[in-house]
Amino acid sequence: MHSLEISRLKIWDSRTGSVIVPDSSFRVEQGKCLAIVGESGSGKSLTCRAIMRLNPASLQQSGHIELNGINLEELSDKEMRQFRGKHLCMIMQNGMRAFDPSRPVGAHLLKTLAVHYPWSRSDAIAKLKAALASVGLKDPDKVLKSYPYQLSGGMLQRTMIALALVLEPDVIIADEPTTALDAITQYEVVEQFIALRSRLGGMMIFVSHDLGIVKRIADDVLVMKDGHIIERGKTSDVLAEAKHPYTRYLVSSKLALSRHFTELMGGEAVVEG
Ligand SMILES: Nc1ncnc2c1ncn2[C@@H]1O[C@H](COP(=O)(O)OP(=O)(O)OP(=O)(O)O)[C@@H](O)[C@H]1O
Ligand SMILES: [Mg+2]
Helix, strand or coil: CCEEEEEEEEEEEECCCCCCEEEEEEEEEECEEEEEECCCCCCCHHHHHHHHHHCCCEEEEEEEEEECCHHHHCCCCHHHHHHHHEEEEECCCCHHCCCCCCCHHHHEEEEEEEECCCHHHHHHHHHHHHHHHCCCCCCCHHHHHCHHHHCHHHHHHHHHHHHHHCCCCEEECCCCCCCCCCHHHHHHHHHHHHHHHHHHCCCEECCCHHHHHHHCCCCCEEEECCCCEEEEEEHHHHHECCCCCCCHHHHHHHHHHHHHHHCCCCCCCCCCC
């Protein structure tokens, strides 16, 4: 069974008792990309981190998370560390925070690979260089030698995508991976995500505020509000005929924005559906 299945996920703050995500169930099939959209604070990131088991200890979770028939709750923390990276890979909003600031990017990447694969150092370097070049980084040697602060946000996100290409995880969870980038870099990085998706053919969860990006990349979409999934379905259906008023509001604000953008650029107000 190649799928990621989340059932009855509940996330709460053990210090205050407040429930943030009461009861979420969804599934991602092999080869599919599921987008999660929704306003700030609706629980998208906590949901992603719950799958990875990366929420802070004060946040507790219950429910069932199963990947390819493996029940993730049954893994010890040590087993889960091993499982992440090779099977579940997360790409976050801010590339800088994903890397160890005190070491060159290459050292960090090699250490990650060494946890999961028995490759020699020179084999691992060769694979990384090929992957870095394939995501449009022109000088892979220089990237490997650079410290994270010496690379731009777009370069760091491409580097994370390159690492995912080498790790070939079953699931990639991308939490607003382009939000911190300028519009042009955003476009280019989204193109790399689309290529990554088709090259790996695994499962992807893509969190985004941008319905234009969601339309480009996702087969299915979940809309979250206040911790609840209020709408779900095929991306084209949800964008074309949202049932919930909140989703309709999201879609109409997106259309208003793209009209405004087109007008600013001096063009015709072309409405994309
Ligand atoms: N460590 C934490 N402890 C307690 N509450 C938290 C913690 N982290 C987040 N929250 C709360 O959980 C809710 C959901 O947060 P989450 O980060 O999942 O939102 P989000 O949908 O990802 O928002 P954004 O679009 O801004 O990234 C928010 O109300 C937030 O205040
Ligand atoms: Mg978030």
